[in-house]
Amino acid sequence: MARVTSARTALLVGALAAALALTSCTSGAKSGTAAAGSGDQLAGNASTEQLRDHALKSLQGKTVAFVPVGMGTPLTEEWSRQIKRGFEALGAKYILRDPNWDVAKQADAVTSLINQKPDLLIVHNFDVQLLAKLIQKAEEQGTYVIQVNMVSNYKSDAFVGADTIGLGRKMANDIVSVCGKGTSGKIQIVQGDATSGFTLGLMQGANEVFKQHPEVKVVSTQAANWDRSKAHDITATVIQQHPDLCASWGFWDQMEYGAATAIKEAGKIGQVKVFTSDHSVVTCEALRDKLFYQSYAYSVPTQGTDIVAIGKYLLQSGLKPGTARTADYTQLYKIDRSNWNQPNMCYDGKHDGLTVH
Amino acid sequence: MTTMLARLRPARRVTWGQEQIVLLVVVALVIVFSVTLGGFFTLNNLLDLARSVSALGILGIAMAVVVIARGLDLSLIASMGVSTALAIQLMGSGLSTPLALLVGLVVVVALGVLNGVIIAFVEIPPLFATLATGLFVYGFARSAWLNGLIADIPRDRGFVRYLGQGRPLGIPMPVLLFAAVAVVAHVLLSRLTRGRFVYAHGDNSEAAALSGIAVRPLTIGEYTVCAAIGYLAGLVLAGSVGGFNTQVINSSLIYDVLLVVVIGGVSLVGGRGGVLSVVVGTALIGVMLNGMTIMNLNVHQQNIIKGLILLAALVLDNRLHPRDEETVRQGD
Numbered sequence: 001m002a003r004v005t006s007a008r009t010a011l012l013v014g015a016l017a018a019a020l021a022l023t024s025c026t027s028g029a030k031s032g033t034a035a036a037g038s039g040d041q042l043a044g045n046a047s048t049e050q051l052r053d054h055a056l057k058s059l060q061g062k063t064v065a066f067v068p069v070g071m072g073t074p075l076t077e078e079w080s081r082q083i084k085r086g087f088e089a090l091g092a093k094y095i096l097r098d099p100n101w102d103v104a105k106q107a108d109a110v111t112s113l114i115n116q117k118p119d120l121l122i123v124h125n126f127d128v129q130l131l132a133k134l135i136q137k138a139e140e141q142g143t144y145v146i147q148v149n150m151v152s153n154y155k156s157d158a159f160v161g162a163d164t165i166g167l168g169r170k171m172a173n174d175i176v177s178v179c180g181k182g183t184s185g186k187i188q189i190v191q192g193d194a195t196s197g198f199t200l201g202l203m204q205g206a207n208e209v210f211k212q213h214p215e216v217k218v219v220s221t222q223a224a225n226w227d228r229s230k231a232h233d234i235t236a237t238v239i240q241q242h243p244d245l246c247a248s249w250g251f252w253d254q255m256e257y258g259a260a261t262a263i264k265e266a267g268k269i270g271q272v273k274v275f276t277s278d279h280s281v282v283t284c285e286a287l288r289d290k291l292f293y294q295s296y297a298y299s300v301p302t303q304g305t306d307i308v309a310i311g312k313y314l315l316q317s318g319l320k321p322g323t324a325r326t327a328d329y330t331q332l333y334k335i336d337r338s339n340w341n342q343p344n345m346c347y348d349g350k351h352d353g354l355t356v357h
Numbered sequence: 358m359t360t361m362l363a364r365l366r367p368a369r370r371v372t373w374g375q376e377q378i379v380l381l382v383v384v385a386l387v388i389v390f391s392v393t394l395g396g397f398f399t400l401n402n403l404l405d406l407a408r409s410v411s412a413l414g415i416l417g418i419a420m421a422v423v424v425i426a427r428g429l430d431l432s433l434i435a436s437m438g439v440s441t442a443l444a445i446q447l448m449g450s451g452l453s454t455p456l457a458l459l460v461g462l463v464v465v466v467a468l469g470v471l472n473g474v475i476i477a478f479v480e481i482p483p484l485f486a487t488l489a490t491g492l493f494v495y496g497f498a499r500s501a502w503l504n505g506l507i508a509d510i511p512r513d514r515g516f517v518r519y520l521g522q523g524r525p526l527g528i529p530m531p532v533l534l535f536a537a538v539a540v541v542a543h544v545l546l547s548r549l550t551r552g553r554f555v556y557a558h559g560d561n562s563e564a565a566a567l568s569g570i571a572v573r574p575l576t577i578g579e580y581t582v583c584a585a586i587g588y589l590a591g592l593v594l595a596g597s598v599g600g601f602n603t604q605v606i607n608s609s610l611i612y613d614v615l616l617v618v619v620i621g622g623v624s625l626v627g628g629r630g631g632v633l634s635v636v637v638g639t640a641l642i643g644v645m646l647n648g649m650t651i652m653n654l655n656v657h658q659q660n661i662i663k664g665l666i667l668l669a670a671l672v673l674d675n676r677l678h679p680r681d682e683e684t685v686r687q688g689d
Contacts, residue, residue: 072506072603100604194656222650222656229605232598240401240402254602261597289512
């Protein structure tokens with residue numbers, strides 16, 4: 001932490017020095033103007049110092065706002081930590097609005113932020129529809145918008161997150177390989193919010209694969225709305241109904257932990273393989289405790305740093321918000337009972353380089 | 358209880374109580390599901406059904422205590438969530454289990470007393486008072502006490518897990534706790550003088566006060582008991598999934614609790630219904646949820662059915678307990 005703080009101080013000092021240099025001697029370089037989206041572009045023959053001035057000035061004093069679905073989970077805490085650290089080091093102001101898992105409050109938070117005209121807005125969409133109009137409005141008024149992990153029906157300047165369709169295919173193929181011939185082939189799906197971009201993407205990928213494999217039967221598809229208790233109760237019923245279940249697939253580790261508990265209570269944790277995604281500390285612990293069978297990590301700390309990198313690019317690009325659409329799909333890697341204790345496999349939203357023991 | 362009240366009140370046209378009607382509906386549903394849904398009428402599924410709604414049932418009994426006294430506690434889920442999450446967080450920071458649980462209990466009792474004082478002495482209607490305290494308590498706790506949305510029970514603390522996951526003699530612990538709370542609350546409400554006072558308070562607060570019942574201290578007692586019972590439900594919820602997600606405070610759980618209370622016949626006008634009403638209401642919700650999960654209905658279809666049942670219960674409540682000068686309340 002001390003290392004990070006000193007690096008941040010050094011960067012701040014550098015940024016301040018650059019700002020001073022710019023005010024004392026205007027070198028004729030075209031530098032970013034105050035309004036977001038109107039940052040001018042730099043000519044190819046600009047000097048190294050001009051590039052530096054342009055980069056630092058494009059970020060100095062800018063406002064970056066983040067609206068997650070809700071804080072307090074390792075996932076959103078980690079994003080916020082990385083975004084705050086990355087932008088504040090460059091002299092930008094970071095605003096966090098926590099709607100605390102309330103749909104209406106998320107829309108309110110984004111609406112009030114639009115009125116404050118931040119330079120960059122980062123949103124974690126509750127569902128595909130809620131913020132679609134608001135994101136468009138933000139772009140029209142000159143705010144760059146980055147969406148994280150759960151995409152909206154309206155695609156903004158950038159999306160940073162898991163390739164949900166690809167993740168759905170990967171996971172479905174893994175399930176087919178363990179629940180194919182010779183097993184009951186019965187699987188349960190525990191969705192997040194039914195209209196979330198994440199749920200829709202995973203279902204699309206999964207359906208493509210399961211259509212090719214009639215030996216796998218999806219016996220239950222229920223939405224547990226990212227809630228551990230709901231996942232627990234649904235799964236407790238499903239496991240009674242289908243005692244020969246082969247796999248349970250839940251769309252988030254925090255939620256699927258409840259399903260795994262229900263399967264363990266029914267004495268079936270050896271037989272039913274629990275699949276999930278994300279890699280918060282719960283995943284590594286549940287793999288250690290033989291509750292989970294496998295998870296796909298989507299590099300959450302990297303998503304945080306990628307958001308910062310893309311934000312820096314947008315603010316310096318001179319592009320008008322909403323002119324280009326970019327998706328940055330972060331790497332998916334499999335965590336299972338063989339590698340959960342490797343360094344950096346999981347994260348807790350508080351520390352760097354976590355190792356679970 | 359209903360028979361006792363029937364003796365005190367003028368004879369009613371209706372001889373069938375809401376409780377009996379709902380019980381009949383439950384029995385009918387069980388028969389229909391048993392015939393149509395394979396795997397419904399098995400011991401394991403019925404035990405699981407009971408287990409899945411036990412925490413809801415315990416919360417229902419907590420709510421019933423204040424609703425019978427013509428009150429309402431919208432802060433029930435918030436006080437439950439805050440005290441449970443705090444106790445678990447303290448366990449995570451190394452405090453011994455009994456001490457951590459005691460701190461949670463002290464907090465929840467304090468919140469109950471706070472509600473009671475605001476309602477009894479400041480004379481704010483319970484609807485608004487508990488709405489405000491619920492918001493305040495959760496907001497305060499999240500910013501000052503709790504360090505996350507989810508409090509995970511540490512691996513070495515077996516007791517709370519046992520409350521949610523234990524199966525003495527093959528019966529899930531939550532079911533046993535629900536049964537124990539139901540029996541104790543039933544005895545308290547229907548056999549003890551103080552319990553009878555709760556009905557008197559709900560039936561006609563002024564008459565109760567005139568007849569010498571100390572209504573204000575009684576109110577504080579009612580809200581405190583309500584909050585304390587809620588704490589037990591919180592521990593059961595946390596134990597069954599190895600952690601407590603405070604997101605539940607913002608969820609529709611409070612409406613589900615009101616649903617089981619109202620469906621079973623604990624009327625919002627006060628003085629009517631009892632613990633059995635809550636048990637019957639909980640059974641209805643349990644059977645419905647279980648059946649809908651087995652049928653694999655989606656969220657929207659489930660909401661349609663839940664909404665229709667709530668409407669039916671309210672219409673029934675209105676028919677059986679028509680509004681009159683005696684029972685009319687602010688906002689009617």
